[in-house]
Amino acid sequence: GVKWTYKGPEGEHHWSKHYPFCGGTFQSPIDIKSELLRFDPALRPIEVQNYNLAPDEQLTLGNNGHSLQISLPPKMYLSSLRHRYTAAQLHFHWGSSSRPAGSEHMVNSRQYAAEMHVVHYNSEKYPNISMAVDKSDGLAVLGVLVEVGDFNPAYEQFLKFINVQVPGFNVRALLPTRLDEYYRYDGSLTTPPCYPSVLWTVFKNHVTISQKQFLALTTALYSSNAQDSVAIPLHSNFRKPKLIDSRVVLVSFKE
Numbered sequence: 001g002v003k004w005t006y007k008g009p010e011g012e013h014h015w016s017k018h019y020p021f022c023g024g025t026f027q028s029p030i031d032i033k034s035e036l037l038r039f040d041p042a043l044r045p046i047e048v049q050n051y052n053l054a055p056d057e058q059l060t061l062g063n064n065g066h067s068l069q070i071s072l073p074p075k076m077y078l079s080s081l082r083h084r085y086t087a088a089q090l091h092f093h094w095g096s097s098s099r100p101a102g103s104e105h106m107v108n109s110r111q112y113a114a115e116m117h118v119v120h121y122n123s124e125k126y127p128n129i130s131m132a133v134d135k136s137d138g139l140a141v142l143g144v145l146v147e148v149g150d151f152n153p154a155y156e157q158f159l160k161f162i163n164v165q166v167p168g169f170n171v172r173a174l175l176p177t178r179l180d181e182y183y184r185y186d187g188s189l190t191t192p193p194c195y196p197s198v199l200w201t202v203f204k205n206h207v208t209i210s211q212k213q214f215l216a217l218t219t220a221l222y223s224s225n226a227q228d229s230v231a232i233p234l235h236s237n238f239r240k241p242k243l244i245d246s247r248v249v250l251v252s253f254k255e
Ligand SMILES: NS(=O)(=O)c1c(F)c(F)c(S(=O)(=O)CCO)c(N[C@H]2CCc3ccccc32)c1F
Pocket: 064, 066, 067, 069, 088, 089, 091, 117, 119, 129, 130, 133, 141, 188, 189, 190, 191, 192, 193
């Protein structure tokens, strides 16, 4: 596809020129404001299956030019939604060491240091993620807000490796403790092609990583590739919040 970036002439205000959905409706991320919330008692706790991977399961950790991503084995899936959603990859959005705030979703206009997304696709209806990515019931993404604070051993499992195989680890430990407290809304990919195909689950509780771990995340990647003459550090890879329009944000918890 056509090259896109997070700032400059190919930045997010220009995405819709080549990716029309980016200028459309049901876009993500959003600023999750208290006045938009509606408690929904039907929202069940998120149930993850086979997230605890044995060390002999090698995971490919890579840089796709836009984010640090880890490919996930298809044994991992979500079992608490209407359809089975099978895991595909997880990736991150972050700010920069000089401007630490880099989450995509905000809560009452509070932007967190970073955000992790675990991308799943509806494997009951579609054979692979490429066939699911532009369907309205195609994807389910778990969003985890990340703040700088205490050291987090779970994140250490891969932050020391970059662009290599990492041994399997307990991906469940990257999520907050409470999987029953979350925001839920219909949205989109936050990168081109911005398909409105994502059932978003953003957990209410954030996780913390240490300042050192945050630096490892924000200094790990380059958006240029090896043969380029100049190395361009990859940072601030977050899209700004989009209008909610008439959408409602459901919550699984009472304030
Ligand atoms: N924030 S987000 O969750 O909307 C989101 C991303 F932010 C992001 F960068 C990617 S990507 O594949 O790394 C790069 C451009 O698609 C994907 N990739 C997903 C969507 C398309 C696709 C196809 C195969 C594997 C993963 C993905 C994504 F779903």
